[in-house]
Amino acid sequence: MSADRKPRAFRLDEAEAAKSPDAPIIELTPDPYEAEALAAMASADPQEQAVEVAQKRGVVARSLFSWGGLFWSAVGGLASLAIGLWLTKLVDDLFARSLTFGVIGVVLAALAVIALLVMAGREFFGIARQRRIAELHIAFAEARTADDTVKARKLIKELVALYSTRPESALARAHLAELSQDIVDGRDLIDIAERTLIEPLDREAQREIAQAAKRVSVVTTIAPRAIIDVLFVAAQAIRLMRRIAEIYGGRPGLLGFLKLARSVGAHLTITGGMAAGDSLLQQVVGHGLAAKVSARLGEGVLNGLLTTRVGLSAMAVCRPVPFATTRAPGVRDVAPFLFSMDKKV
DSSP: OOTTOOOOOOBOOHHHHHHOTTSOBOOOOOOTTHHHHHHHHHTSOHHHHHHHHHHHHTTSOOGGGSHHHHHHHHHHHHHHHHHHHHHHHHHHHHHHHOHHHHHHHHHHHHHHHHHHHHHHHHHHHHHHHHHHHHHHHHHHHHHHHHTOHHHHHHHHHHHHHHTTTOGGGHHHHHHHHHHTTTOOOHHHHHHHHIIIIIHHHHHHHHHHHHHHHHHHHHHHHHOSSHHHHHHHHHHHHHHHHHHHHHHTTOOOOHHHHHHHHHHHHHHHHHTTTGGGGTHHHHHHHHHHHHHHHOHHHHHHHHHHHHHHHHHHHHHHHHOSSOSOSSOOOOHHHHOTHHHHHHHHO
8 A cells, every 4th residue: 555545534424424425435234143133032932932823823813714714604694594584584474463563573673683783893893902902912022022112102002092991000001101202212111011001910810810720629629520520610711711801901702702712722732832841740740649649639629720721821812912021920820729739638
């Protein structure tokens, strides 16, 4: 290099570069491994991945365009036609007997149609609301992984609107709305929303799970018939899933509950192997020890365990924000009395 040659200037500021067009500019290029690192972070948690897969299979899934959805839609259409024809014939017969009977029949039929439309509307909005909660869960996970502040603020507004009718969350919602304008880090904003607005709902959901598990374990221990065990466990599982959905903002009707049950079943299937490392394996072993002494007590413990697992899966699926600031609760966290029952035996 010659001694009189000036070193090349490198400028990062566009305003300064405009003053000196001949000076080369170093462009900031994204790290080629950053996207892969973010993707690895997103898929690092198998529990969160299982939740999202279960939500997409059940709550978020649009079954209308599947073969199963087509079948049930066709069956529903045929049933509606059959009921319509039967109702028309019934009204005609009533008019043939008496004008008064015919008018009463028409009025009752109109009331039935109105009630059916209202229930259908409630089903539609219930499914849409539950689907939106599942979509919020997935969007929050993506925004937190990418540390996207703009997306996080938008999602926080939707989360606050979701619980706008709950007076007990008014203080948390106001605090969160105020902080969303001051905090510039998207991940921190989502973590604060989870701690202030979602964790109180987590505690309420865990209380519901513990109470249901206790009822199931006690009733199935003293129930004289196996059919009573089956019916009671099924009824408690249905009630528990609906109650947890309501705690987190969902309002499932009949069809909405079926989609929710499908998500819960998918989550139980996916996380079945993961639970072996949790307290589930210990509890099954405990059940075997208890069963040697008391078969009925062992059945009660195992039924309580299964109810707890259903509740935890419903909690994971219905939660609008993924677990980040705290770990997902396990069986021992929610229902420790199931373990103490084994020790007493």
